[in-house]
Amino acid sequence: MTEAAENDHHEDAPEGGPSRLRLALLVVFLVGLFVLGAATGWTDRFTLEGIRETIAGAGLWGFAIFIGAFAVGELLHVPGFLFVAAAVLAYGRLAGGAAAYVGAVVSVVVSFAVVRAVGGRALGGLKNARVRKILDRLEERPVRVVAILRLLLWMAPPLNYALALSPVRFRDYLIGSAVGLVVPIALASAFLDWFIQYLL
Secondary structure, three states: OOHHHHHHHHHHOOOOOOOOHHHHHHHHHHHHHHHHHHHHHHHOOOOHHHHHHHHHHHHHHHHHHHHHHHHHHOOOOOHHHHHHHHHHHOOOOHHHHHHHHHHHHHHHHHHHHHHHHHHHHHHHHHHOHHHHHHHHHHHOOOHHHHHHHHHOOOOHHHHHHHOOOOOOOOHHHHHHHHOOOHHHHHHHHOOOHHHHHOOO
16 A cells, blocks of 8 residues: 555546556455455454454454455445444444444455456546546545545445546545545534434
8 A cells, every 4th residue: 555655646637548458457355345344254254243242352452353354345345334334333422423433444455456467457547528628526525525525425335446546646546535524524423313313
């Protein structure tokens, strides 16, 4: 992940679109990861109560386990809200909210790093006028656009993939995601009971 961040930091212009083989490998990788998670039962283990009990019973290692599980869960398409709720229930609204925020940022960064490492910046080479218009706005104000998308879509895996495959730099992605996730995580932590009632 560090190497990917350093490469993005030094590359201002998006690279040429990767080969179709590289995109095919990305699809195979993501589908394979999802199938593996379902086949091994990993996905089934990511329940609200299961996550809460695991981190609450892990003592000092609980936070580290939570961050790791959040990152893996994001790759397996486990709803990020489950981790937010579990952290708040395990640690309380303030500490749990802070843990959920850190976990959310780390999880979308890991997802970005994995997808970009495999698929490159495929969207940067597209010529479709509508797509180019969106990409132009992203390139003009990357931090603002990423922050707004995060505010609206939270930790949605498809958003992670699209941004990873776009020309956006890692630094801008990280800052935009960190800014955009503040409000959603804060609201989810403050109104957890309402969210659990209507989302779970």
